Amino acid sequence: MKKLIALILLFSVNSHACDWDTDIAAGPNGTYIYTMDCHIQVGKLVQANSDLTKALQLKDLALTTADQRTALWEKTSESEQDRMLKLTSDEKRSDWTMFALGALTVLGAGYVTAKLVK
DSSP states (O other), rough: HHHHHHHHHHHHHHHTTTTTSEEEEGGGGGGGEOHHHHHHHHHHHHHHHHHHHHHHHHHHHHHHHHHHHHHHHHHHHHHHHHHHHHHHHHHHHHHHHHHHHHHHHHHHHHHHHHHHHO
């Protein structure tokens, strides 16, 4: 990706001052010799490349932060869902307990009434 962006910049930079084919010549010991105009253009490309590298690092950091936020949201939503399921379960248990206590009260009142009548 970095190489693609560098190539796009290479061809989009004002290259009229430097002819990349003729102004750069092979030098001794595997080095290259190029004109001052090419030196300036290469400096601009290096600066643009470092700016792009910083931008890519910031993009990666933003993606990492977004992933962390997403993971936190998932964890929170799952814990809230578990909490709601527990509350629903407790509510059903409480309803059945109240029903059983009401039925026991009615039966107890009937029993006491029957004992009092006899």
